[in-house]
């Protein structure tokens with residue numbers, strides 16, 4: 001029941017109401033993951049459909065995005081501590097961003113949340129990040145992993161351009177790269193020199209773990 005209410009709050013843009021609902025859900029023993037998947041993301045799916053069909057417009061979608069961020073703020077400490085309190089830098093560093101020209105950040109923020117929850121240090125460079133910005137972040141942060149998010153057909157090619165920029169800067173081989181977002185699929189990442197496709201934030205977490213294991217195996 002509460003999951004349905006949360007979905008509805010996302011659809012209706014009810015920022016205030018959703019706080020109480022999310023807390024009530026936690027009190028009822030619903031896991032943060034379930035609140036996210038079956039409450040918030042289920043609502044966001046409806047928003048996406050309505051937006052596509054011109055039943056919802058940008059201001060309303062932005063309100064839904066605010067509701068989503070509100071719930072994420074409530075769930076973040078729970079999801080992050082579900083790792084058992086391991087130090088956030090213990091598993092490796094991920095430089096994460098949304099590619100140039102693209103303002104969508106909800107999926108990226110979820111990926112960030114899940115990675116932090118799994119014990120990674122996440123350097124979130126934000127939205128609308130050029131290939132050059134990714135290169136600079138890699139040179140500065142020396143991560144094991146680079147993650148790119150793209151939601152638009154027009155911005156997806158920036159993923160390939162970023163991979164090329166990393167190659168030109170001589171840092172491509174020092175990192176594993178993953179990408180995700182509504183317009184990305186396995187074929188796209190294969191064609192663009194990306195190491196893995198993340199269909200969801202949970203998958204991104206598993207991939208990051210796998211990358212780190214591979215790096216460790218290669219080192220031993």
Ligand code: B1M
Nearest residue numbers: 048052103104105106107147148149152153180181198201
């Ligand atoms: Co935009 N938008 N939007 N939008 N928007 C889409 C993406 C669209 C599919 C809607 C539609 O037509 N059905 C469409 C793109 C069509 C296309 O190119 N093929 C679209 C469009 C066209 C646009 C504008 C051009 C609209 C306009 O202005 N006319 C404009 C572009 C602005 C820009 O970026 N330059 C625009 C604007 C906006 C808003 C600002 C209103 C808002 C963004 C708010 C924000 O992010 N702060 C918005 C929203 C909210 C959407 C929809 C409705 C929802 C996206 C979302 O947040 N989903 C979206 C419709 C849809 O996707 N069905 C749409 C929830 C989120 C959790 O899912 O981001 O897919 P997602 O992330 C998932 C996975 O993909 C994965 O994990 C996440 C969690 O499981 N994942 C990764 C994501 N990144 C990953 C990275 C990884 C691994 C996994 O590794 C690093």
